[in-house]
Amino acid sequence: MKFKIALSFLVAAVFGWLSPSVQAQDLGPGFTKVKDGIYVYAPDATTTTCSFVVTQEGVVMIDSCNSPLASRNMLAAIKKVTDKPIVFLIDTEIHGDHTGNHFIFSPPATIINHEGAGAGMRKEYDPKRAEALASKSAELREAVKGEKMIVPQIEYKDKMTINLGERTFELIYLKNVHSDADTAIWLPKERVLFASSAANVRRFINLRPTVVIPDVLASLKLMKSLNPEVVVTGHGPAGTTKIFDEYEGYYTLLLKRVGEMAAQGKSLDEIKKELKMPEYADWHDQERLGANIDAAYKSVKK
Numbered sequence: 001m002k003f004k005i006a007l008s009f010l011v012a013a014v015f016g017w018l019s020p021s022v023q024a025q026d027l028g029p030g031f032t033k034v035k036d037g038i039y040v041y042a043p044d045a046t047t048t049t050c051s052f053v054v055t056q057e058g059v060v061m062i063d064s065c066n067s068p069l070a071s072r073n074m075l076a077a078i079k080k081v082t083d084k085p086i087v088f089l090i091d092t093e094i095h096g097d098h099t100g101n102h103f104i105f106s107p108p109a110t111i112i113n114h115e116g117a118g119a120g121m122r123k124e125y126d127p128k129r130a131e132a133l134a135s136k137s138a139e140l141r142e143a144v145k146g147e148k149m150i151v152p153q154i155e156y157k158d159k160m161t162i163n164l165g166e167r168t169f170e171l172i173y174l175k176n177v178h179s180d181a182d183t184a185i186w187l188p189k190e191r192v193l194f195a196s197s198a199a200n201v202r203r204f205i206n207l208r209p210t211v212v213i214p215d216v217l218a219s220l221k222l223m224k225s226l227n228p229e230v231v232v233t234g235h236g237p238a239g240t241t242k243i244f245d246e247y248e249g250y251y252t253l254l255l256k257r258v259g260e261m262a263a264q265g266k267s268l269d270e271i272k273k274e275l276k277m278p279e280y281a282d283w284h285d286q287e288r289l290g291a292n293i294d295a296a297y298k299s300v301k302k
């Protein structure tokens with residue numbers, strides 16, 4: 001009996017180790033297996049999420065993780081699951097917390113994002129980043145070695161389909177939702193959607209001046225219409241389309257309240273002082289409500 005149990009463990013260990021069905025808990029804290037061969041790495045509730053998808057012809061990564069330490073964890077996790085190379089790395093946005101560690105994966109990975117991604121990255125790149133990280137700890141100094149900006153080798157326009165092995169990845173450009181180039185990645189057979197930072201998980205998002213809330217709402221509607229089973233956003237753990245419902249509710253209410261106050265003749269400053277969103281008091285990053293009101297005010301004043 002004992003021998004049988006030991007043997008089955010051994011068999012499970014050997015096959016588990018070599019196949020894409022390795023359990024996420026074997027990969028370390030923060031890793032979740034959302035479908036066979038599809039792993040999401042969300043270190044915590046708000047840190048940048050990065051993911052990988054194993055195919056018969058190699059690995060496709062989504063985003064390159066925030067800290068180079070997280071990227072090294074990611075690389076180690078991929079190697080535990082498969083010995084196949086990382087063929088593509090698809091960015092969901094251009095910001096450094098998603099793109100700053102391209103150098104850890106490319107080469108061999110070919111990086112892809114929408115038109116404008118490279119220009120946006122060049123504009124935002126901080127040449128002192130590696131130095132700043134290296135000064136934080138010996139571990140980081142090691143992890144950030146070789147740091148340099150690598151912009152996407154491929155920029156698509158509007159839509160792109162990648163067929164790799166048995167899987168299909170549909171890249172969909174989302175306009176004005178977060179950064180200079182935002183991409184949703186849809187796996188139609190698996191019904192898994194990587195939704196970018198058009199939404200996160202119960203968190204106020206830092207809406208930059210280029211973000212247009214009605215465009216965000218349109219993108220949430222579009223993504224929901226794909227009817228995904230699993231939704232992975234740019235930050236936080238994997239979820240479902242409930243994420244889209246929550247953000248749709250939030251932005252709709254925000255627009256309504258800002259619209260009413262503006263109609264009463266209140267200035268942006270007055271609105272920012274008075275407006276509260278108590279329904280969302282438990283969301284992360286409350287200090288970003290001001291930037292959200294800025295964006296809403298711009299939309300209602302149009």
Ligand SMILES: [Zn+2]
Nearest residue numbers: 093095179197
């Ligand atoms: Zn971002």
